[in-house]
Amino acid sequence: MAPKFRPVTLKQVAESARVSRAAASFALSGRPGVSEDTRNRVLKIAAELGYSPNQTAQNLRSSRTGIVAVYLPENVSALGYYMEATFGIIDAAELSGRTVTLVPHTNGAPHATRLNADGLIIIDPTLEDPHVDKLLGLGLPVVTGEEMPDPNHRVSGAVIADHASSTRAILDRFAAAGSRAPAIITTKERMSWSMSIERCYRDWCAERGLDARIEVSAMDLIVEDTRRATRKLLDDGTTDAILALTDGSVLTVAGYAAESGRRIGKDLFIAAAVDSPVLGYMNPSVTAVDLNPRDFGQRCMNMLERVLDSEQAEVQGPLTELVPTRVVFRDSTGA
Amino acid sequence: MAPKFRPVTLKQVAESARVSRAAASFALSGRPGVSEDTRNRVLKIAAELGYSPNQTAQNLRSSRTGIVAVYLPENVSALGYYMEATFGIIDAAELSGRTVTLVPHTNGAPHATRLNADGLIIIDPTLEDPHVDKLLGLGLPVVTGEEMPDPNHRVSGAVIADHASSTRAILDRFAAAGSRAPAIITTKERMSWSMSIERCYRDWCAERGLDARIEVSAMDLIVEDTRRATRKLLDDGTTDAILALTDGSVLTVAGYAAESGRRIGKDLFIAAAVDSPVLGYMNPSVTAVDLNPRDFGQRCMNMLERVLDSEQAEVQGPLTELVPTRVVFRDSTGA
DNA sequence: CGTCAATACTAAATCGATTAAGTGAGCTGC
DNA sequence: GCAGCTCACTTAATCGATTTAGTATTGACG
Numbered sequence: 001m002a003p004k005f006r007p008v009t010l011k012q013v014a015e016s017a018r019v020s021r022a023a024a025s026f027a028l029s030g031r032p033g034v035s036e037d038t039r040n041r042v043l044k045i046a047a048e049l050g051y052s053p054n055q056t057a058q059n060l061r062s063s064r065t066g067i068v069a070v071y072l073p074e075n076v077s078a079l080g081y082y083m084e085a086t087f088g089i090i091d092a093a094e095l096s097g098r099t100v101t102l103v104p105h106t107n108g109a110p111h112a113t114r115l116n117a118d119g120l121i122i123i124d125p126t127l128e129d130p131h132v133d134k135l136l137g138l139g140l141p142v143v144t145g146e147e148m149p150d151p152n153h154r155v156s157g158a159v160i161a162d163h164a165s166s167t168r169a170i171l172d173r174f175a176a177a178g179s180r181a182p183a184i185i186t187t188k189e190r191m192s193w194s195m196s197i198e199r200c201y202r203d204w205c206a207e208r209g210l211d212a213r214i215e216v217s218a219m220d221l222i223v224e225d226t227r228r229a230t231r232k233l234l235d236d237g238t239t240d241a242i243l244a245l246t247d248g249s250v251l252t253v254a255g256y257a258a259e260s261g262r263r264i265g266k267d268l269f270i271a272a273a274v275d276s277p278v279l280g281y282m283n284p285s286v287t288a289v290d291l292n293p294r295d296f297g298q299r300c301m302n303m304l305e306r307v308l309d310s311e312q313a314e315v316q317g318p319l320t321e322l323v324p325t326r327v328v329f330r331d332s333t334g335a
Numbered sequence: 336m337a338p339k340f341r342p343v344t345l346k347q348v349a350e351s352a353r354v355s356r357a358a359a360s361f362a363l364s365g366r367p368g369v370s371e372d373t374r375n376r377v378l379k380i381a382a383e384l385g386y387s388p389n390q391t392a393q394n395l396r397s398s399r400t401g402i403v404a405v406y407l408p409e410n411v412s413a414l415g416y417y418m419e420a421t422f423g424i425i426d427a428a429e430l431s432g433r434t435v436t437l438v439p440h441t442n443g444a445p446h447a448t449r450l451n452a453d454g455l456i457i458i459d460p461t462l463e464d465p466h467v468d469k470l471l472g473l474g475l476p477v478v479t480g481e482e483m484p485d486p487n488h489r490v491s492g493a494v495i496a497d498h499a500s501s502t503r504a505i506l507d508r509f510a511a512a513g514s515r516a517p518a519i520i521t522t523k524e525r526m527s528w529s530m531s532i533e534r535c536y537r538d539w540c541a542e543r544g545l546d547a548r549i550e551v552s553a554m555d556l557i558v559e560d561t562r563r564a565t566r567k568l569l570d571d572g573t574t575d576a577i578l579a580l581t582d583g584s585v586l587t588v589a590g591y592a593a594e595s596g597r598r599i600g601k602d603l604f605i606a607a608a609v610d611s612p613v614l615g616y617m618n619p620s621v622t623a624v625d626l627n628p629r630d631f632g633q634r635c636m637n638m639l640e641r642v643l644d645s646e647q648a649e650v651q652g653p654l655t656e657l658v659p660t661r662v663v664f665r666d667s668t669g670a
Numbered sequence: 671c672g673t674c675a676a677t678a679c680t681a682a683a684t685c686g687a688t689t690a691a692g693t694g695a696g697c698t699g700c
Numbered sequence: 701g702c703a704g705c706t707c708a709c710t711t712a713a714t715c716g717a718t719t720t721a722g723t724a725t726t727g728a729c730g
Contacts, residue, residue: 005474009685010687010688011686020710020711021686021687022688022689022709023708023709025687025688026689026709035707035708038709052449053686055400055451056391056400057715058686058687059687060392060685060717061689061714062687065390065391077415077418077419078611078612083417083418084412086437087437090437091439099402099434099451101435102421102422102435104429106429114342114387116390224616248613256618258593277413277557277558278583281558282590344716346716354679355680356716356717357679357681357718357719358680360717361718368677369678370677370678373679392715392718393718395685395686397717673729674729676725678725681722684717684718684720685718687715690711691710691711691712692712693711694709695706695708696707697707698703698704700701700702
């Protein structure tokens with residue numbers, strides 16, 4: 001067997017530079033206490049030896065884990081949004097040398113007790129999800145992507161996309177294109193973003209004296225449910241526009257609409273509250289909201305870092321950050 | 336501020352049980368060296384205090400990180416397969432107390448030097464991906480999901496799905512349904528699985544004296560490319576069956592086919608080499624290969640654990656595990 | 671009774687970094 | 701000429717668990 005590769009330690013750097021480990025540590029961390037000469041010598045030798053500090057030892061010393069846990073809703077593998085947001089979190093974490101791990105949904109027991117992490121990011125917390133309660137009980141700093149649906153659950157901060165603006169923009173566009181009876185298909189699971197879209201839709205309808213036409217679809221049965229919801233909306237013959245919540249479900253809507261003879265962009269307008277590359281290439285292309293999930297994930301991580309870095313500091317109220325959204329208008333909402 | 340919560344340490348357990356830290360450690364780890372009485376007392380007290388060992392300290396002592404890194408191909412957020420496989424890895428890792436982290440694609444520099452992990456799982460390594468080389472140069476034990484496309488790259492093990500069987504089964508089904516000129520749309524990126532499907536398709540055609548009709552589509556432009564490829568295949572008027580590689584791209588194939596007046600399942604048969612829930616609910620439903628990605632991910636993790644646990648042991652050849660696949664026949668390949 | 675061995679423990683070193691406390695040299699100011 | 705101070709460093713404690721080496725007690729046996 002090859003001689004086991006042993007990484008260079010601070011001790012070796014210190015010996016090589018003929019200083020104590022403490023001096024070497026001061027030099028490398030940029031803290032005062034060593035002369036410029038010594039600092040430069042240490043830095044040079046560290047670079048030559050290819051020294052890089054042992055994260056585990058640093059973590060032990062500072063009694064942190066260096067790990068940030070991320071919790072995603074269940075049954076969302078089909079939604080590219082979540083993977084993009086996760087990679088956004090990872091990109092931001094990389095810069096600060098933190099490790100990101102995903103919390104499994106299955107094995108309920110282990111989390112009940114302890115999660116080996118310094119902080120937690122929960123993306124799209126769902127009212128119905130029992131795991132969310134447990135995770136909050138762990139006493140970790142928590143930042144959510146979108147708000148906690150139950151305001152009794154206090155968290156350290158939340159990054160929130162501006163769904164209200166994009167929803168209004170889409171509904172206005174529907175109206176401008178000639179729609180008189182727009183409907184929405186929302187998620188059965190109650191999450192902050194879908195609830196806020198629904199609220200915004202109700203308000204918009206109320207302002208215009210229209211009936212709200214709302215159908216729901218469960219995430220784990222999204223194709224089946226959306227198909228059923230679409231049929232219900234279209235078969236009455238009056239609904240002339242549909243805002244579907246996810247990029248996947250709008251495909252189902254489009255499919256059923258085509259089967260039942262509706263011409264999308266002409267006598268039926270559709271849009272999705274979450275964009276994905278496929279929507280731009282459909283025929284006709286489909287209007288959708290670009291949520292910029294990578295950027296969103298990065299912001300969640302950055303906020304959590306702010307929280308972690310100011311742990312000892314004065315207790316400020318929960319942080320909140322509103323992120324703008326952008327509607328990409330395409331053929332499905334009129335030319 | 337609330338008194339900072341400090342987890343129970345081994346020292347506290349030991350003091351509470353009136354034994355040394357070493358004795359407590361022996362008792363808890365189940366190693367000989369303490370009497371049954373003492374062991375039970377320590378276990379009881381540990382349970383009462385809610386002791387759970389500090390992972391970071393254990394890792395430092397054993398000079399491991401407790402972290403397994405996972406590398407996914409770029410631009411695959413739209414493919415639920417990868418997220419499912421990742422969760423499979425995580426589920427398996429949870430059982431052995433390991434942490435899973437994803438390797439970011441962006442920041443090239445950091446990985447060049449070091450990756451803070453005990454081992455690495457690379458899912459679908461791509462010949463064109465320069466990161467893969469770098470990652471292999473890190474000297475970590477590596478297990479791949481699907482084979483390394485370049486056999487010069489040696490790894491500790493590989494978990495491989497049996498794409499040959501499923502591909503043959505689909506092609507045979509095309510033929511049984513009446514197809515005389517089946518085609519495939521493969522990935523531009525050269526990965527083991529798509530290459531093996533392509534090879535299998537060529538062999539199958541050769542055996543029957545048919546021309547191979549092969550088009551390619553890049554992952555990052557999959558919708559556009561697949562549409563172009565489909566047009567090319569269908570516009571010559573002879574192609575009567577298409578095997579598309581991904582669940583997403585088969586939708587594009589179906590869309591274009593419908594636009595150009597082909598009736599899927601009647602005068603055009605289609606299938607996908609990767610299944611996803613949406614395919615079962617399409618109209619008509621689409622035949623696809625169930626790769627059971629969660630199970631696949633678990634197997635990757637289990638193999639890596641075997642490798643890590645036998646680090647010191649005799650050098651065996653690289654491990655290989657062939658996982659069966661299952662074709663789910665649906666309406667798109669004939670009634 | 672003395673020797674040897676086994677049992678059940680304790681003391682201390684270790685993993686690799688950070689950091690509080692301590693030391694000696696050199697300089698200032700009165 | 702010396703108290704007092706700063707600077708540049710070293711020593712040693714620390715984080716929490718594991719593990720090696722060492723010690724005291726017991727029992728067996730010739």
